[in-house]
Amino acid sequence: MSLKSTLFVLLLAGNASALHASEAITPEGLEYCTVCHGSQLKGNANIQAPRLGGLSKWYIERQLNNFKQGIRGAHTGDVTGSEMQAMTRHLTPSDISAIASWIGQTESPKPEATLHGDLDAGKTLYQGCAACHGADGGGNKAIGAPRLSGINDWYVLTQINHFREGIRGNDQKDIYGQQMKAAVSMVQSDPDAVNLAAYISQLK
Missing domain, CATH: 1.10.760.10 (Cytochrome c-like domain)
Known part of the structure; x- marks a missing residue:
């Protein structure tokens, strides 16, 4: 079809x-x-x-x-x-x-922030993410890391938690998802997840 x-x-x-x-x-x-x-x-x-x-x-x-x-x-x-x-x-x-x-x-309006996290704490956590996704969240096609800037903060938070909980990245054929599942081990609490998502949401 x-x-x-x-x-x-x-x-x-x-x-x-x-x-x-x-x-x-x-x-x-x-x-x-x-x-x-x-x-x-x-x-x-x-x-x-x-x-x-x-x-x-x-x-x-x-x-x-x-x-x-x-x-x-x-x-x-x-x-x-x-x-x-x-x-x-x-x-x-x-x-x-x-x-x-x-x-x-397609150009979309930049989403409004909905999370109120600790941006300094989020920035510290993001240092581990920046190696692949870039300091500005622009991504890196060469290593399969997507752009993070401009994504809804609530969606970023949901996906962080899905990786943490094994909801996403649990299929052996999902190579990049499995890498992310391992990478989010640094996010050790719900406040950590909120802080990280809030920081990512303000990247430009």
């Missing part, structure tokens, strides 16, 4: 009126992503759908393939990941490439 057909079926089952709120110009059929991720792909905290606009094509492709192959989203504690598995099940490689290209070219 093609992407267009898949998303058309989903549109019939969803709230099509939400699509009219999209401010982004989207390829035919791909606008369904905005139902959850919002106009301009700026995210929707109410349903735990993160901001996507501007994320690197290579990273989006990797994550969509991970969802499609059941590498990510299989854990019972990953509710939104399970939803993404269903959304990607029928996507073809060309579909995934088109989605990733569109996301990478």
